[in-house]
Amino acid sequence: MSFYGVELSSRLLLGTARYPSPAVLGEAVKASGAEVVTVSVRRESGAGRAGQAFWTLVQEMGLRVLPNTAGCHTVKEAVTTAHMAAELFDTKWIKLEVIRDDDTLQPDIFGLVEAARVLSDDGFEVFPYTTEDLVVADRLVEAGCKVLMPWGAPIGSARGLNNVYGLRALRAHFPDIPLVVDAGLGTPSHAAAAMELGYDAVLLNTAVAEAGDPVGMAKAFALAVEAGRLAHLARPLEPRDMAAPSTPMIGKAALGD
Amino acid sequence: MHIYVNGDRHSIDPETLAAALDRLGYGGKKIATAVNGRFVAAAARPGLKLADGDKVEVVAPMQGG
Numbered sequence: 001m002s003f004y005g006v007e008l009s010s011r012l013l014l015g016t017a018r019y020p021s022p023a024v025l026g027e028a029v030k031a032s033g034a035e036v037v038t039v040s041v042r043r044e045s046g047a048g049r050a051g052q053a054f055w056t057l058v059q060e061m062g063l064r065v066l067p068n069t070a071g072c073h074t075v076k077e078a079v080t081t082a083h084m085a086a087e088l089f090d091t092k093w094i095k096l097e098v099i100r101d102d103d104t105l106q107p108d109i110f111g112l113v114e115a116a117r118v119l120s121d122d123g124f125e126v127f128p129y130t131t132e133d134l135v136v137a138d139r140l141v142e143a144g145c146k147v148l149m150p151w152g153a154p155i156g157s158a159r160g161l162n163n164v165y166g167l168r169a170l171r172a173h174f175p176d177i178p179l180v181v182d183a184g185l186g187t188p189s190h191a192a193a194a195m196e197l198g199y200d201a202v203l204l205n206t207a208v209a210e211a212g213d214p215v216g217m218a219k220a221f222a223l224a225v226e227a228g229r230l231a232h233l234a235r236p237l238e239p240r241d242m243a244a245p246s247t248p249m250i251g252k253a254a255l256g257d
Numbered sequence: 258m259h260i261y262v263n264g265d266r267h268s269i270d271p272e273t274l275a276a277a278l279d280r281l282g283y284g285g286k287k288i289a290t291a292v293n294g295r296f297v298a299a300a301a302r303p304g305l306k307l308a309d310g311d312k313v314e315v316v317a318p319m320q321g322g
Contacts, residue, residue, distance in 0.1 A: 015322030025320075040321025041289065043263040043314065046282025051317020055287045058318060068321045076294060083296035084289035084316050155322070183322075205322035 001200050003036075003147050003178055004093070004125040006064070010035045011195065012225045013066065013180065014218070015205025022057050024214050029061060032218035038066045038095055038203065041085050058089075066127060068095040073108070075115045082119055094119060095149070095182075097129045105155045105183075109136045113143055120144025129182055132166035134173055141177060148177055149203065152194060153184025156206045160190035164197070171198045188217075188224030195228025196236060258309035274313065275302035288315050 001008055014034040019025035029037060039058060044051040058065060067085035072078040075098065082094045098115050100108030107130055116126050120143055128140050132150040140148060150170060153159035161167060162184065171179060181194040182203040191202045202225060211217035260267055262281060269277055274290065274297060290297045291314040297305055307313070 015320075017320040017322045019320075038321050040319045041316040042319035044286075044288065044317035045263065045315075046278075046286075048317070051319055052287055054320060055318040070321055080291050080294060080296050081316075083298075084291060087296075087298060088287060088289045088316070088318055 001178060003127070008035050008064075008201075010222075011201040011229055012191075012222055013038065013182075013201060013203040014208065015203070016054075016058075017205055018209035019214055022053070025209075026057065026061065028208055028214045028218040029063070031215045031222065032208065033222045034063065036064045036066050037061065038068055038205065039085075039089065040068050040070050041081060041088055055088075064093075065089050065091060066093050066095050067091065068129075069097045069115075071099065072097060073099055073111075075111045075118065078111070078115045079118050079122075082115075082124060083122075086124070092123060092125045093127065094124050095127045095129060107131060107151075109133065112136070113139045116140050116145055117143035127180070132163050132170050134166075134170060137170055137174065141174070146177065147180065148174065149180045149182035151183045152181045152190060152202075155183040157184050158186025158207060159184050160186055161193055161197075164193075167194070167199070168197055188220045191221050192224040192228035192231070195225055196231050198232050201225075258307075260307055260310070261312045263313070263315055269307070272307060273303055274305040274307055277307055277313070278302065278315065283315060286317065288317050290315055 010033045012032050012034050013036045014032050015038045067089050069078040069081040072081055078098050098108045098111040099105050112128055116128050119126050126145045127147050127149050128145050129149050130136055137148050153162045178200045180201045180203050181199050185191055185204045186207050194202050208214050208217045293312050
């Protein structure tokens with residue numbers, strides 16, 4: 001699997017927020033096997049040290065980072081944030097979020113497409129956080145996106161895949177674009193289901209960070225992603241309405257009257 | 258004159274963004290900046306003269322999902 005020409009072996013991308021401690025974050029990232037972690041930028045005062053400490057931790061991880069524009073509500077905010085993140089983290093990768101609705105954190109797809117175009121034209125490699133809407137996805141590809149990241153469900157909701165039909169249609173429509181289910185996953189079975197649909201990867205954060213045992217959950221997600229991928233490659237059965245006996249009937253002893 | 262840094266009002270003499278950041282304790286820190294909503298690259302800070310009422314945003318790496 002590759003994103004913008006970068007080959008990756010892990011299909012699990014992990015967020016770095018909401019862990020009980022930096023140490024647990026470090027251990028969870030290790031247990032997940034993730035090669036890409038998402039990060040962000042936030043205000044810091046002259047006396048503040050939080051950002052500098054986190055920067056040290058990121059460097060120690062030695063992984064590729066995918067900065068986000070979380071919390072941005074306008075194209076201008078998202079574009080400026082992307083430029084600040086690019087300088088801070090020395091990367092052209094940007095997880096582009098332009099949020100419209102505060103209850104569902106649903107993206108403003110109009111602003112998203114516009115920001116994706118501006119940033120792609122500026123040389124960014126954009127990972128848009130979008131819905132499973134086919135037409136929006138098409139517009140994002142047209143704007144220059146070479147990866148798409150539809151939501152499974154609202155961020156942090158742990159609801160899993162809300163619209164399996166939509167996600168399946170997206171996969172069928174874009175066979176050659178890397179697709180990542182981003183957000184809304186709660187349990188490893190949700191991740192496995194996404195991978196069974198043929199998605200290239202999943203991105204999650206809260207499901208691991210806020211689990212009772214984040215390190216154990218990170219490992220569980222890693223195994224689920226691998227299982228789901230193997231299942232997809234092994235071509236699963238299609239569901240059917242009626243039973244089909246698995247034990248052959250030929251040769252069954254005739255024991256009736 | 259006055260400028261705003263991350264929403265807080267500061268009284269400063271007319272100076273460049275780089276000098277103002279230094280005075281406010283940001284010297285040597287891993288930060289990125291914007292002035293009045295526009296990104297200002299690190300290399301451009303010494304050449305950017307701040308004006309009265311400018312709104313400066315200073316951000317650092319942070320955890321994110």
